[in-house]
Amino acid sequence: MIPTDIPPPLDVDPARRIFGLETEFGLHLDSAAARAVTPEEVAGHLFHSVVQWGRSSNVFLTNGSRLYIDVGAHPEYATAECDTLTDLIAMDKAGERIVQDLVAGGEERLRAAGVEGEIHLYKNNTDSAGNSYGCHENYLVRRRADFKAFASALLPFLVTRQIATGAGCITRTPQGAHYSFSPRADHMWEGLSSATTRSRPMINTRDEPHANAELYRRMHVIVGDSTMAEPTTLLKVGATDLILRIMEARAVLPELALAREMQAIRDVAHDLTGKATVELEDGRRLTAVEVQQTYLDLVRSHLDGVIERTEEVDAILDLWQRGVDAVRTQDFTLVETELDWAIKHRLITRYRDRLGCDLADPRLARLELAFHDVSPERGLFAKLQAQGLVRRIVPEDAIVAAMSRAPETTRARLRGEFVTRALESGRDFTVDWVHLKIAGSSGTTVLLKDPFRSEDARVDALLDALATA
Amino acid sequence: MAQLNAQGQPYEDETPEPEAPAPASQASGDALDDLLAEIDGSLQVNAEQFVRSFVQKGGQ
Numbered sequence: 001m002i003p004t005d006i007p008p009p010l011d012v013d014p015a016r017r018i019f020g021l022e023t024e025f026g027l028h029l030d031s032a033a034a035r036a037v038t039p040e041e042v043a044g045h046l047f048h049s050v051v052q053w054g055r056s057s058n059v060f061l062t063n064g065s066r067l068y069i070d071v072g073a074h075p076e077y078a079t080a081e082c083d084t085l086t087d088l089i090a091m092d093k094a095g096e097r098i099v100q101d102l103v104a105g106g107e108e109r110l111r112a113a114g115v116e117g118e119i120h121l122y123k124n125n126t127d128s129a130g131n132s133y134g135c136h137e138n139y140l141v142r143r144r145a146d147f148k149a150f151a152s153a154l155l156p157f158l159v160t161r162q163i164a165t166g167a168g169c170i171t172r173t174p175q176g177a178h179y180s181f182s183p184r185a186d187h188m189w190e191g192l193s194s195a196t197t198r199s200r201p202m203i204n205t206r207d208e209p210h211a212n213a214e215l216y217r218r219m220h221v222i223v224g225d226s227t228m229a230e231p232t233t234l235l236k237v238g239a240t241d242l243i244l245r246i247m248e249a250r251a252v253l254p255e256l257a258l259a260r261e262m263q264a265i266r267d268v269a270h271d272l273t274g275k276a277t278v279e280l281e282d283g284r285r286l287t288a289v290e291v292q293q294t295y296l297d298l299v300r301s302h303l304d305g306v307i308e309r310t311e312e313v314d315a316i317l318d319l320w321q322r323g324v325d326a327v328r329t330q331d332f333t334l335v336e337t338e339l340d341w342a343i344k345h346r347l348i349t350r351y352r353d354r355l356g357c358d359l360a361d362p363r364l365a366r367l368e369l370a371f372h373d374v375s376p377e378r379g380l381f382a383k384l385q386a387q388g389l390v391r392r393i394v395p396e397d398a399i400v401a402a403m404s405r406a407p408e409t410t411r412a413r414l415r416g417e418f419v420t421r422a423l424e425s426g427r428d429f430t431v432d433w434v435h436l437k438i439a440g441s442s443g444t445t446v447l448l449k450d451p452f453r454s455e456d457a458r459v460d461a462l463l464d465a466l467a468t469a
Numbered sequence: 470m471a472q473l474n475a476q477g478q479p480y481e482d483e484t485p486e487p488e489a490p491a492p493a494s495q496a497s498g499d500a501l502d503d504l505l506a507e508i509d510g511s512l513q514v515n516a517e518q519f520v521r522s523f524v525q526k527g528g529q
Contacts, residue, residue, distance in 0.1 A: 026523065026525055030519060072525055129524040347501070354502075362517035363513055369523065370508065387500045388500065389500060
């Protein structure tokens with residue numbers, strides 16, 4: 001008998017937060033016969049092995065994460081719920097390897113269909129025709145009546161954080177090419193909206209907490225770039241979390257509301273000198289460096305108050321400060337092994353010098369794609385890391401473990417265990433972010449509304465039912 | 470853009486002087502050059518065609 005009592009929500013420390021990252025990968029078939037197959041067909045071949053074991057191209061994995069084909073034939077990987085940044089980075093990096101592991105099988109099926117070629121998967125945000133796809137950050141926040149105002153207050157931070165956490169890119173214009181902080185910035189059209197593909201807001205306000213809706217809401221940030229270097233991901237999510245903690249404590253925030261966010265995000269993106277100013281609602285003009293320094297100082301003022309000082313918080317603040325300093329002083333070596341835009345800038349500059357070409361040269365665009373290629377053989381990023389040119393944070397064995405094992409301290413543990421055991425048993429099952437069900441088992445569905453809860457007697461009973469079936 | 474000689478190479482005196490790397494990053498600069506030398510050949514093959522052929526529909 002499966003207990004049906006839903007346990008009460010856990011009393012959670014305000015500093016504890018659920019994080020998730022969703023990454024849409026660029027899918028590229030490099031083949032003389034590429035025109036013979038549509039992107040949807042390539043995605044279908046890539047996901048053939050997934051459909052074989054999961055009976056769908058939309059599955060939850062034993063590590064609690066979700067893998068599927070999204071709008072536009074993009075393979076997408078959404079990490080399981082994590083409540084630490086190191087778990088999140090491990091889960092995110094594990095996702096790159098999980099999608100890359102599909103490539104050989106996909107190429108084999110294409111070959112059988114008469115298409116000889118290589119499949120490349122890019123963790124980036126734009127293709128060569130200027131289409132954009134995203135990396136979505138999820139932060140579980142406590143529900144409040146003034147969510148829209150709360151979310152709006154985050155916008156000046158999100159508009160300017162790209163000077164530290166942007167992926168960097170070569171921007172090509174009719175006037176020539178230049179290096180920008182963020183490939184995603186030019187694709188933003190609104191501050192807040194509940195639509196995504198139609199309007200592309202910075203924060204999606206669709207109310208979809210995947211949790212107890214009386215207690216929680218999801219802050220769904222879709223303005224960020226996909227990030228390759230572990231320290232960049234740490235800073236992107238870590239700094240945003242620190243700002244959210246201050247906002248959730250209802251502390252006074254600096255007056256930084258922007259007059260025109262869409263103009264501001266573009267102006268900041270295209271000025272590597274950090275001298276471009278953004279206009280505030282109160283008429284002042286500040287540089288992105290000044291805005292980010294204000295947020296950094298704000299966080300420092302709350303250390304050992306709202307924000308408990310930990311080694312990780314210190315590491316985030318140290319990298320954040322060096323990122324801001326790098327732009328202010330134009331000494332990019334301060335972050336050249338840690339922040340994506342600076343790592344890429346160094347790489348592109350060195351290759352450009354080697355070739356003696358200008359920034360618009362297609363060989364540099366080719367280099368950019370190689371940087372974002374998640375293949376350890378064909379991609380460049382893994383080689384940079386192996387050479388010590390990119391700093392790592394998470395041990396290799398933690399990433400390997402995260403490919404099959406869910407985080408231990410969140411609801412993902414329950415889902416991961418369920419998927420693992422259900423696959424072993426050969427029974428049909430259904431699973432999503434909040435539901436677990438064994439098909440045909442008198443219809444019992446376990447509803448998991450508390451993402452912080454990693455132990456649940458109802459799930460134990462489900463696992464027992466699988467073991468005895 | 471630098472002028473090219475008959476062989477399509479930049480004239481010697483117009484080649485930008487490599488920046489003198491700071492002592493601390495000397496070793497990593499060498500590692501980067503080695504890496505670029507290693508991948509240079511494969512990156513140059515049909516670079517333009519390769520890049521142009523990467524077109525997807527937009528996502529979210």
